[in-house]
Amino acid sequence: MAQSNLVRLAKRGDTIAIATLLNRAFHKHKVTVRVQLQGSCLKILLEGSPLPEQSQAIALIHQGMQRLQPERIHSIQVYGRRPGATRPLWTEALLLEGPDSPADREPELSLQPRAIEAKGMGALLTGCVLALILFALGPLRVLFHGFLILVHEIGHAVTHWLFGRPAIPSVNILFGGGITLVFGQSLWLIVLIYLGIAFLIYLCRSYPRLQGILVLLTLVYTVCLLTRTNTMLSTLMGHGMELVAIAVCLYCSTSGYFCRIPGDRAIYAMLGCFTLFSDVQFSWQLSHDADFRAWYEGGIGGMIDNDFVILANEYFGVDLSAIANVFLIGCLLAPTIAFLAFRYEAWWIRGISQLLKKQG
Template sequence: MAQSNLVRLAKRGDTIAIATLLNRAFHKQRVIVQVQLQGSCLKILLEGKPLPDQSQAIALIHQRMQRLQPERINSIQVYGRQPGATRPLWTEVRLLQGPTSPPDRETELSLQPIQPVEAQPVEEESHSHLQTSDRESTYPLTSRILTSPMSLQPRTIEARGMSALLTGFMLAVMLFVLGPLKVLFHGFLILVHEVGHAVTHWLFGRPAIPSVNLLFGGGITLVFGQSLWLIVLIYLGIAFLIYLCRSYPRLQGILVLLTLVYTVCLLTRTNTMLSTLMGHGMELVAIAVCLYFSTSGYFCRIPGDRAIYAMLGFFTLFSDMQFSWQLSHDADFRAWYEGGIGGMIDNDFVILANEYFGVDLSAIANMFLLGCLLAAAIAFLAFRYEAWWIRGISQLFQKQG
């Protein structure tokens, strides 16, 4: 995000913007900064090993805050703590001078001498307060990871999120019920499906192009032979990524583990199974991602984006649930599906059932139906318990050594 936009939001008292600016200021010292607004006092936690010098850190923060003159903030309370510790090594309070309102009673109380008691974690400002259009359009998920929230509290869907979900649900029902509109938006499913095939083929060294089946309708992915040079490039890219993560041992270890799993898949039939599976698999990903973006408001730039995300997520969910249900309970539909594309090319689930898993087609259909429900559930659970998994990711990006 542009520095000018961050400064503008920070002047308005936006705690995430302030945290982002302070994290940039302490980046070279490998210190993570977290903030919480309590009344008109901004509580700031510095966490790192080693911690910066107290006087220098306080002076830097005080200078930056004096320049910003953020609205509603009359004082700062700074803590210094080492990672994993429960008590701060030091703490200090400073008043901000400038054209701000006089300190309120809550601020006066917060400026009393601090006793050396158990340090309370600095909680992130409640998500229910993050309802400005600037917040939704400017701060995607990556900003939340960089600010490393400490408050492990479940999120609740605010009024605008509920309104977007309800609007998207109603629009999806209309699209699903009205035949012409359903056919029109079925193209979205075809695109997602074929992109899923193509991306997975590319990951395993097979160039692929998602396309439209002009003869029999629907989509088809044109797949070429596996290229040794492409696989070499993939491994070189992985090696370079692991090298870049040399200061993050936890992240580096996960990348090494994923590389081993990737190698096993590449050397076995698992890679072709995944390439076949990820057509419908990408539809499940689309359900989860669209519903998550709608619920959270991330990557929403204009009014109505959240409702559109919800509409696409619910439409994909309804279409996939209907497809799996018909495949299990409608004999005519199942016979048509087993007939393949033009009577020559087997459909994905037929290939998975016969060539890889050796089960009845209805078993694959039922698993896909369960996957549809899980995708929707995962979207809402990821939103509700966002603080937990974001904190886990942020810990992977903590430098060591």
């Protein structure tokens, strides 16, 4: 049947036409689509192995049904199931926005917590086991420690650049590890940063909520720039970027985002877990191992203080173990934040959509 005829029938609520169009849309995913109409609710069953990502499947169905606006159908229940299974792997409910709804109304996805699918759980377990092996074997551990050094020094460099200090992350050839080469603060670079912020605020003129947040962040940035807070943050964000890497890697592994080839999710999990294990051991030793603490307090080559020593002595005036304990808490929070961001993804996506709502 011609596409135009199918679309016309689908708009009238014909379930066969809707099923045909959905099967064509999911053909490249090797997924079979079945539909059933119960009252004003259209039930859609996606069956395949492997199933596409839940978020991708829901987005594809929602966009297609919004364009069709089928008669008599006001809600959709979507089920994802593997062939031969008796229970769905996941379900999600959608409400269709009618043509007479306000123009600025957002599509209403049901705010349901996401569950980790079997593929994501397998990737997490595989990555965790690989990370334990790397962590236990000395030569491999040294090799992958380079990932931590890269993340750490990039954290320093990015923060220095944000506060007008050109910086280059590099390897410390003399004493091992990494070091960030920092140059003097540039007035021209700070002016360019403020011009960029002003242009971004101008682009967001149709989004008053987002514009307000940008103005508030600009004020916070200015306070940091005019006080010692900016140098403190530049020192802190070496290890801080390691915590960010833990959360981002575990989130990508759990959700499957930014994964293009088989094994990507396990690699993300391995890098996240390896960083987590290394940072937990580092903070624990700094608090409980006197020899390790003495070595760390000795600095780099006996000339340059390490980050936590600088933070403890110059900025917070506390014992080094206090900084180490706070970092340990951060290590435990990073995977928790990654899991919560995945599980309650619909909530924070809706929050972002509210920020991006146009005025009027």
